[in-house]
Amino acid sequence: MNSKKLTVSVSPHIRSLDTTSGIMLDVIIALIPALIASVYIFGIRALLVTIVAVTSCVLAESISRKVMKREDTISDLSAVVTGILLAYNLPSTIPLWMVIFGSVVAIVVVKQMFGGIGQNFVNPALAARIILMSSFPGAMSGSAFTNPVVKDITITSASPLAIIKNGEFDSLPTLKEMFFGLTSGCLGEVCAAALILGGVYLVIRKVISPVIPVVYISTVALLMLIAFKGDIHMVAYEILGGGLILGAIFMATDYTTTPITFKGKIVFAIGCGLITSVIRLFGSLPEGVSFSIILMNIFVPHIENLTTPKPFGAEKKPKNKEKEEVAKA
Amino acid sequence: MAEKKSLRQELTKGFIIENPVLRLVLGTCPTLAVSTSVENALGMGIAATIVLICSNVAISALRKVIPSKVRIPCFVVVIAAFVSLVQMFVKAFAPALDESLGIFLPLIVVNCIILGRAEAFASKNSVIPSAIDGLGMGIGFTFALALMAAIREFFGAGALTIKVLGKGFSIDITEQLAAIGLEPILIFILAPGGFFVFGMLIALANKIAENNGKPKATLNGCEGCPMASACAVKISDEEASAQ
Numbered sequence: 001m002n003s004k005k006l007t008v009s010v011s012p013h014i015r016s017l018d019t020t021s022g023i024m025l026d027v028i029i030a031l032i033p034a035l036i037a038s039v040y041i042f043g044i045r046a047l048l049v050t051i052v053a054v055t056s057c058v059l060a061e062s063i064s065r066k067v068m069k070r071e072d073t074i075s076d077l078s079a080v081v082t083g084i085l086l087a088y089n090l091p092s093t094i095p096l097w098m099v100i101f102g103s104v105v106a107i108v109v110v111k112q113m114f115g116g117i118g119q120n121f122v123n124p125a126l127a128a129r130i131i132l133m134s135s136f137p138g139a140m141s142g143s144a145f146t147n148p149v150v151k152d153i154t155i156t157s158a159s160p161l162a163i164i165k166n167g168e169f170d171s172l173p174t175l176k177e178m179f180f181g182l183t184s185g186c187l188g189e190v191c192a193a194a195l196i197l198g199g200v201y202l203v204i205r206k207v208i209s210p211v212i213p214v215v216y217i218s219t220v221a222l223l224m225l226i227a228f229k230g231d232i233h234m235v236a237y238e239i240l241g242g243g244l245i246l247g248a249i250f251m252a253t254d255y256t257t258t259p260i261t262f263k264g265k266i267v268f269a270i271g272c273g274l275i276t277s278v279i280r281l282f283g284s285l286p287e288g289v290s291f292s293i294i295l296m297n298i299f300v301p302h303i304e305n306l307t308t309p310k311p312f313g314a315e316k317k318p319k320n321k322e323k324e325e326v327a328k329a
Numbered sequence: 330m331a332e333k334k335s336l337r338q339e340l341t342k343g344f345i346i347e348n349p350v351l352r353l354v355l356g357t358c359p360t361l362a363v364s365t366s367v368e369n370a371l372g373m374g375i376a377a378t379i380v381l382i383c384s385n386v387a388i389s390a391l392r393k394v395i396p397s398k399v400r401i402p403c404f405v406v407v408i409a410a411f412v413s414l415v416q417m418f419v420k421a422f423a424p425a426l427d428e429s430l431g432i433f434l435p436l437i438v439v440n441c442i443i444l445g446r447a448e449a450f451a452s453k454n455s456v457i458p459s460a461i462d463g464l465g466m467g468i469g470f471t472f473a474l475a476l477m478a479a480i481r482e483f484f485g486a487g488a489l490t491i492k493v494l495g496k497g498f499s500i501d502i503t504e505q506l507a508a509i510g511l512e513p514i515l516i517f518i519l520a521p522g523g524f525f526v527f528g529m530l531i532a533l534a535n536k537i538a539e540n541n542g543k544p545k546a547t548l549n550g551c552e553g554c555p556m557a558s559a560c561a562v563k564i565s566d567e568e569a570s571a572q
Binding site for chain 2: 095097101109131134135136137138139
């Protein structure tokens with residue numbers, strides 16, 4: 001008998017080196033350029049809001065896991081990502097207790113009450129943003145957006161999308177200002193350049209697939225092109241303004257709440273683009289990215305059911321018949 | 330009824346263990362709509378309680394006369410009569426309440442709690458237990474409504490108005506809150522906040538009932554229903570999960 005020990009184990013025998021914390025760390029790295037940009041644009045207050053959001057998210061996760069007598073999951077860094085994303089969706093002037101309230105809503109209500117990481121049915125940061133928007137409309141919109149970088153004077157101005165909504169096209173910032181984020185808006189959404197940098201990093205590291213961001217933004221661009229009767233200039237404002245790029249790269253690509261099939265991703269992204277455009281063009285709010293992603297999040301199980309790929313060699317008909325029989329029974 | 334309960338039990342079961350809103354999940358629509366202020370909640374609760382007691386008594390007294398095939402229309406006619414009476418009284422003596430309750434006052438006619446008690450209890454029991462059941466369920470409804478309204482009003486508007494027919498007291502702490510940089514969380518007054526508070530209170534009532542040895546309310550079959558003993562329809566677990 002050979003004395004060499006052979007390990008007998010069940011499959012899988014080859015494991016990927018990807019871990020949850022590794023992927024989350026990549027997302028955090030991708031978010032850092034936008035953080036630097038927001039601190040430059042909005043001042044130290046932006047950093048403070050981000051730190052408060054991250055700390056309260058991590059604490060909320062730790063405490064709620066302890067209360068529910070489940071293992072502590074803060075080391076997977078997902079709470080840190082939620083905290084950063086939540087902060088990026090808030091104006092820099094927001095009172096800090098609202099940031100803490102939003103973090104608790106995101107982690108406890110949206111994530112842990114549904115079972116923790118991988119179980120939430122919508123994106124926690126976006127759900128918290130929407131709850132904050134409907135709870136504190138004053139602190140979350142309009143005059144809450146300031147832009148203190150311009151010669152040490154705090155300038156309060158409407159966000160570019162609100163300006164478009166009101167039809168005051170003359171007071172729009174230039175497209176170059178829009179691209180580098182020298183406009184008013186939420187912390188993380190203003191600097192398109194930093195966000196695209198982070199997005200490219202994530203695509204290169206294969207953390208996200210570029211399908212959803214590209215299809216999402218193209219859908220909005222196409223619909224805006226039709227709405228503004230071919231005015232490319234306005235289309236550029238619509239893409240760079242608001243949370244479209246932040247949402248498309250970092251929130252519409254969340255693993256838990258978006259489809260895993262290729263076709264499903266396309267359907268999801270087109271749906272997001274459609275709802276965003278409809279809200280921006282016809283809704284009472286200037287911005288619709290958060291609502292569109294949340295609404296499409298809810299459709300994800302159905303999208304995945306309809307786009308399940310056919311296994312090689314499998315016949316389609318019997319499966320449908322089986323389904324019908326089940327439905328009839 | 331599978332088991333005979335004492336009158337005291339008939340009264341107290343509606344408070345929490347068989348609370349119509351939190352355990353039987355009946356009358357959800359007026360609960361969510363009216364629980365934005367304690368004043369409205371109390372008005373609604375008292376109006377519904379009066380209708381509930383009167384209709385339970387009338388239906389119980391008539392239970393041997395009403396043919397079972399047309400019992401539901403008969404119940405509705407009896408309930409509608411009492412609702413019309415209550416509505417006239419409210420219009421005459423508390424016009425402000427009538428205005429703020431709006432359509433939900435006449436809609437007591439089709440309130441599931443009242444129809445449900447008529448069907449599940451009054452049509453099978455004698456007059457005195459039915460009156461007691463109506464009172465207990467009414468108190469349970471009013472209590473659940475007022476508790477929900479108190480939470481929603483306090484967090485959502487920063488105020489608490491406990492008034493019945495214009496008498497009572499009110500607290501408004503919005504200014505004190507503003508002084509320390511806080512403001513009311515508006516979403517509690519809106520529909521999503523209503524659903525959230527509702528869900529939390531259902532969980533709490535479930536926990537209390539469980540501690541008292543009652544089954545946890547679940548979606549699987551009749552076993553999970555607090556009304557199982559009084560209900561004529563039986564659905565097995567398989568049928569329930571197939572639905």
